[in-house]
Amino acid sequence: MSQPREHLLRRRGPTSQLSRRQFLRASAGAALAVPTLSSILAACTKPGTEGPGGTGANGGTYPLARPDNPVTLPFHDDIPAIDDGLPIESGATLRIYNWSDYMYKKVINDFCDEFSVDYEWTTFNNMSEGIQKMSTGQVADVFIPTPDQLSKLAYGKLLQPLNHSYIPNLEANIWPVYQNPFYDQGWRYTVPYATYTTGIAYRRDVISDDEAEAQGYDMVWNPAYKGKVGIYDDTRESLGMAMLRAGVTDVNTTDEAIIQQAASDLAQLVDLVNVRLTINGVYAKLPDGVYDVHLAWAGDIIGAQWYLSDLDTPGETDVLGYWFPPDDRGLVNNDCITIPATAEHPVLAHAFLNFMLDEKHAFDNFTWNGYQPPLTSMDTDALIQAGLGEYAPNTGPGTVPPSLPRAVVTEAMFETGYFLLELAPEDELKWQTAWEEFQAGA
Amino acid sequence: MSDPATGTSRSRRETRRVQRASAKQQGAWYPRWFWPSFAVPAIVWQVVFFAASFYVILAVAFGTVDFFRNPLPVFQPWWWDFGTFTEQVSRIFGGAYQQVYLRTFAYVITASVFCLLIGYPIAYFVARYGGRRKGLFLGLLILPFWISYLMRMYAWQSLLETDGYVNDLLTFLHVLQAPFGWLEGHGITVVLGLVYGYLPYLILPLYGQLDRINQSQLEAGRDLGASPSRTFWRVTLPLSKPGILAGVIIITLPMFGDYYTNALLSQSPRTTMIGNLIDYTYVSPGLAAEGASLVLTVVVILILPMLWYLRYTSRAAAEK
């Protein structure tokens, strides 16, 4: 058994937390403020009868960002952006608050070397935990949320607006499709971190590429692979996949009938293929053959190459396959980097954002976690340089195994793809209910 | 003797002083607050963290939620809103959760029966025939207590993988024709896990009870002509009944809230237990009221056995 490259050995240790993706979508109703004892004591009237409106900063609802309904997040007077031309705080410790195993430590170390600072790394298990901690005083300089939380975060005064004079790389290096994203018009609070698509990963020694192409999502429902099928233990992703298979294109639907139909489609899987719900089944189990078919994020299947037992022999990675709808009409999304309102070192944080948008460092990060940064300089065609039988994780050439052409995220996919986005809390409940009923195995 | 000025109070004081003096002479006088003060820290602790927590469960289950679906607990019973709770209950009877509850009952009862069938002979053996090796046996029986439940399940997880040792052994012995996917979501794996996990908790109370059975009673039965099996059925078994009941309660009740055995040994919706439903409401935001309602249903199911257990232990303590 060969050893992977030293610095990449650390790629994914015993993932001690649930994958960051676990509750990506299920946390649209996350708390911004936790009710306190005083609010209970003060409640001389029955709670909930004081009128609508949550505990958002402006007391009202917030808009839900959609591609055809772009949202400009508000500025708050009490949270100004930092001034131009400030020096970087010296001797500081950069506090990063992120999912675990989602940022390459070597890249952070490079940053610290360049600016002569230190860093501290804190993780959260899921987005709702992350947001709750932030709202109750967790201090961080950099925070990595997903776009479906942004309205909540911005309206809840948890983020500070960015001063773009510190982040020249943003406009210089990022895909045009991101230049004015619908979830944060004008880049007021965020920069993009990593992009990904959701497709079906499969083992090419069990299912040929042609068969995969012919079946698409039906691979998951095929009883021929009974016992070797997995889907994510994730409400939105799995239900979303069932919806796309059924031809529904609005994956942020609030129509209860559609959601229930998706849940009953998934329920068929239990007896049909002995489906199992996993968190990291794609990179941890598929290379071992435990699964032949698995719902997958592109980054996961690219990262799966490091879990094969032989990392030096060319051609070992040919067993990994990834299917994405041929017309690029599948699930796409990205993560963002933000700066919390209470950041102690905002200038340093801005420098870090700029650093992560730099081509070299973003690419370094990608080689480690498999999730692509949306860089114009990154030639997506050049990610795959070898042909089948010629690529080995340790020696390359290229960074993506040749058997995974569809796992490479292109800009075009973001024009046609579907985002899983924010839902109002009562709509989120519909999804959660349907998912719970699916899980109940009825 | 009465004092003309203060009436009878002086005689009462006099009497008390005399009593106290004589008690002190006997050396057994404690101020009235003495012993209660020992118990006060624990009482306060239980009230604040045990009783109050359960009241919060009620307040959240019958409370309401704000816009973000955070729980807004309602502590005044006259404002309680039973909407969420009734909705959850309606899911149980004829709804989506019915399978889960039935399945949990089935798993728990099956596992408990197996635990009893396996555990009783062992407890019986160690109690009756342990002899000089009793200490050794006891030590080995107690060993699983000190091994984390998690580790024991985790160990089984690796053994039950399709290329694991269990399949190797069973195919070698020709019990199985081909490797069986134990971890692919089968109830039998979960029941096996439950039996393995909870068996030690049954054996020890059972052993304690069997150990206390007087040997002479058994011999008396034999002397009067009963065969060994008859002695067992007519003498030993009835005498061990309290131990059986106590042991079964100790393993059955916690099993109802078990979610981790299923999470580790099966990742399929086919084996979801009540505990998994509750766990989902914990990890997902905005489902606190639903979670509290489910907890209440479990408490309702378990309340009678729990009360019986408390009566049993208080009676047993009184007997000691």
Next chain:
Amino acid sequence: MSTVSTSAAPKRRRWNPLAWFKDPWRKPRILEGMTWLYLAWSVLPVVIAVIFSFNAGRSRSSWQGFSLKWWWQDPYDSLFQNPLLRPAIFQSFRLAILTTLFAVPIGTLFAIGLDRWRGRPATAANFSVLMAFVVPEIILGLALFLSFQNLVTFIPLGTVGQVIGLVTWQIAYAVIIVRARLLTIGMEYEEAAMDLGASPTRSIRRVLLPLLTPAMFASAAIVFADSIDDFVTVRYLSAGANTEPLSVKIYNAARASPTPAVNAAATFMLVATFTVITLGFFAYRFATRGQRKEGAVKEFISFEV
């Protein structure tokens, strides 16, 4: 194991299985076999898991050679070097020590008070303490979580909350063990002390507590071992990834992508538990020298029964 012989003179014995089975005085081979089989079944999986923590490869089910890499050699993934696992080790110990420090005194005092005072509040509290044995842990965990979020919000989740949750759970062990010991002590010693002029407090301090020390050692060992292994309550009351002890990390990893480092973590917890129990046992033996009627092992263990 002799068959019934029809003649008076000794004959060659023939083993009659039916008679052997019916013999009321025979040694119980079947039961004994069952017991040993059970003990092996009980312990073997764990032994295998421990062995696999030294596996050279990533697999937990196929042996690929001996290696210490999952213990400390691997700079990122091993138990002692992984920046996410190492704090968990400290958190496990921190929680166990704090829990023991609180649960044993509270439980001991309560046992004493319960034994001497038969008041209603004490009996009620005793019931709720005993409930810890039968209430499913998820229920108490969720109840405490909601309580900390909504009622006693000045108590933060994290170490403080976790310790409180664990203590609520563990008081029961301390109470039961100390109470068992108290029942055998009786009040004569304190009364003798008070006859000799000691005040009530003094007699408790100088007479009763030293007599209870062995039980306190035993309960401390048991509470410590139980707290290290707990993962339901501490998971619900944790404040984030930093306050998760090793047991929760093992749980998360076992569901996600386990490697032999998790085996190493579990083995480490096992060794810690056994060490503490052994120390407690020896402390118990030392404290009860000259007082024991039975073997120390049996007495120590009989607390459980």
